[in-house]
Amino acid sequence: MTSYYGVVPLLAALFNVVTAVIVFRRDAVFKINRRFSYLCVALAVWNAGYFAESWYAGDVAGRLFWSKISHAAGLLASSIALHFIGRFTRTLQARRPPVLAVSYALSGLVCLTLFFTPWVIRSVLPYKYGFHAAWGALYSAYLAVLVFNYMLLFFLLLRAMRTTSLHIERNRLRYILYGSLIVVCTSLTNFLPALGYGVHTLGNLGSLLFMVLVLFGIYKHRLMNLRLAIAKYLLLALFWVLIGAAYSAIVFVIARAWPVPLRDEHPLLFNFLVIGLFVVVFQMGLRYVLPRIEGLVYPLKSDLRRLLERLDEEMLKSYDAKSAVNVLLSVTFNAITVPSAGVYLKERRSGRFELAGALGAGNSALGRGFDASSVLAWCLDAVIREEVRRDLALENFGSFARETMEELVAEMDRLHVEVAVPLIADTESVGLLCFGKKRFGGVYDMDDVGALKLLAGRTASAIANIAAISRLREKENLALIGEMTASIAHEIKNPLGVIKGAADTLLLNAADDKTRKFSGMVVDESARLDRIVRQFLQFARPAEAALSAMDCAASSRRCCELFLAEDARNRFSIRVTGAETPLIARADPDFFKQIFFNLAKNSREARSDGEFVVSFEENAASLTIVFSDNCGGMPEETAERVFDPFFTTKTDGTGLGMAIVKKLVSLMGGVVSVHARAGQGTDIRVSLKREGERQ
Structure with a gap:
């Protein structure tokens, strides 16, 4: 080959391959990008085969093989182009259009004949500008199928342009029509040498122009980000130039030091072409091979979208908070290399965080739970223990106090938790997703935390929805x-x-x-x-609450006197503590009295010689009245249902006393919760809104 013009097919092939890699999208909505990628691959094989046919330094049989590869890829490219145009113009809407089936069948039959018989191409002959195929007896069949595909392609384009009423749509189709006309007209020159005309073949250059125009048409159709595609092209070209220059320099130095005979006339060009092929293969490996390997090793990062889809799908089957927790654990545990994982859920009545589900075992098994007063309970962002310990060592406290960070580390050490991700629903923490240390000394990074926060957020929303439906x-x-x-x-x-x-x-x-x-x-x-x-x-049918500013301390002392006056002979002890000054809250005096009597009566019936103590906790927003006794408490299962109507453990009870307490507290705009100490006693906490500051 005496002209650099013969390198055009190889450049076109490289451009086709790079375009196929960039355009291909496995999740493309209309799959148009995927079909265009297949067309790019077919054109790349056609151009590469044509280049090898002209530059191959072996015998005639080798040139004949590459000529057959080029002809077969060109014929299949025409069928794929027909498929792409039919979908792009939406003129072939059936799942398996008969026209496409006929086109693929004819192309496949001719390709088989091409490879296994000499009836299509007999040999490869030299001419002024390279080599051309010597036609066989059935070469006319090859041309007939090629013309059939291109005629159908033009028919679909013209029909779509004629039927569309949108001017912008017609312009988009016009780009593809011009590109198709260019590639067909220039490809005709590839057949002229076989007819005795010694001219340059322009089909490979035409394929480059075709690709550019079709890409522009796709961009106009909003099916590809043109700016992103150009950026990827430029990045690959930069890699190509840098690596090719370095490789050529190394080859040049080695050739000067140890002279060896080079068979190639243009070693520099050949080196750049080899490096270009290497860059394309390397890019394909980064895009397709590496994510598959990473997906097998660590799916949390590589396949987060699939994990989220699976989580949403399984959450639809959840019927309560614990089933939602089990779904979250099953999705995340296998996606991250840890020996233990668990979820703590906030108890609605006590406010305590209890372990609702866990996976894994060993020395790093998670703790059973923590109180609502724990520093972990009010964490609204993910916490990594090693990060907190590092900040402590560097005295980088940020918005936290040193004591708070030390308490946080101590609490995570107690629970054997390495990372804690809160389950946030409506700006409130409803639980905590926790993991132990990674295996093999691995550490958690920001990608881990970001993925876990997404999964935790979906779960928190599902738990909140389940709770809302339950209420x-x-x-x-x-x-x-x-x-x-x-x-x-x-x-x-x-x-x-x-x-x-x-x-x-x-x-x-x-x-x-x-x-x-x-x-x-x-x-x-x-x-x-x-x-x-x-x-x-x-x-x-409870009465409406007549709310007013009430001194809860004075009302509690008065209720205490009235309750003891009912039965002075009883050994039951009742007292009010921590109420030296008025404690004002918005309440209904009659409702408060009934709540007091119901709770005190329950304690006295549980133990006639027990003790009932009323104490107070206050802050700027609310006043909490704590009713405590030492009357034996109740099991956890009973505490969970104590406010349910008609639930009772007494033989002669109605099961309405505690249900009435809850309803009266709700009518006053307050919240009531229970914390039972089995075998010891029970604490009932009634929180009411403050009327004003402490006097």
Whole structure:
């Protein structure tokens, strides 16, 4: 080959390969980018085969092989181009259009004939500007299929341009039509040498122009970011020049030191072409091979999108918070190399964070939980223990106090937690996703934390939705129960009054002791039944709260005196502590009195010689009244259901006392929670809004 013009096919092939790598998108919505990438590969093989046919230094058989490769790729490129144009113009909407099936079938049949018989190409002959194929008896069939594909391609383009009513759409199609005309017209020159015309072949140069125009059309169609594509082209070209220059310099130095015969006429050009091929292969490895390897080793970083999709899909099947926790653990545990992982959930009543689920075992097993007062409970951002310890060593405290950071490290050490990611829902922490130390001494970086925060955020939203649905169902059930209860209580109340009145009359006019005894029993049981009916009615239709500024300390002392005055002979102890000065909150005095009596009565019934203590905790926003006793407490399962209507552990209880307490507190705009110490006692915390500052 005596002209540098023969390098054009190789340059076109490299351009095609780079374009295929850049344009290919596995997740492309319309798959147009993927089909265009296949077209680029076919054109790259066509150009590379044409280059090898002309520059190959071997025998005629070798040149013939590369000529067949070039012809086969050119024919398949015409079918792929037809496929691409049909989808791009939306003129072939069927899943498997018959036209495409015929095109691919004819191209495949001709390619088989091309490779396994001499009927299409007999040999390769030299001419002034290189080599050309000597046609066989069936070369006309090859040309016929090629013309068939291109005629269909032009028909689809012209039909789309004629039917579209959008001017901008017509302009987009015009770019592709011009590119197709250029590549077809220039490709005709590739057949002229076989007809005896010694001219330069322009088909390879035409394929370059075709690619540029089609790329511009795709950009206009908003299917590819042109700026990003150009940036990638420039980056690959820079790598090519730098590595090629270094490689050529090394070869030049070696050739000067140890002269060796070079068969190539243009060693510098050849070196650059080799390096260009290396850069393209290296880029493909970075884009396709490396992510697959990373996905096998560490899927948290490499396949975060798939993990999020799987998490969302599984969360739809979750029916409560613990099932959502199990989904989160199953998704994240295998995606990060750690020996243990767990999720702590905030208990709705006690505020304590308990371990709701864990995976993994060993010496680094996570702790059981921590109190709401722990520094971990109010962390609203991810915390890495080693990062905190490093900041302590460097005295880089930021917005934290030194004592707070030391407490944070100590708490994470106690729980064997290396990284903690809060589950935030509506600016409030509902739980904590925790992991132990990584295996093999690995460390957590910002990519890890960012991925875990995304997963934790999705889980927190799912837990919040589950809780909201649960509360809605609870309200619906309570409304239904309240309506039924009110109806039943109303129906019982009237005949109960008649029974009690008749029993009182019999008791007053009793002629003997037996009649007096049984009449008294009827009166007592009627009174007890009347109290139960009043409880039902109060739960079903409570009065509206008459809120005012109330001194909770004084009201507690007054309730204490009234409760003890009911039964002075009882050994039950009740007292109020920490109430030397007025403690003002917004409350209803009657509601507060009933809450006090219900709680004190429950403690006395649990243990007649027990102790009931009322204390207070306050801050700028709320006042918390703590009702504590030493009357044996209750199991955790009972504490979780203590505020449920009609739930009771007493043989003669209605199960409405604590439900009424919760409803009255809610009507006053407060919050009530329970913390039971099994075998010891129970703490009931009622938080009310402050009316003003402490006086």
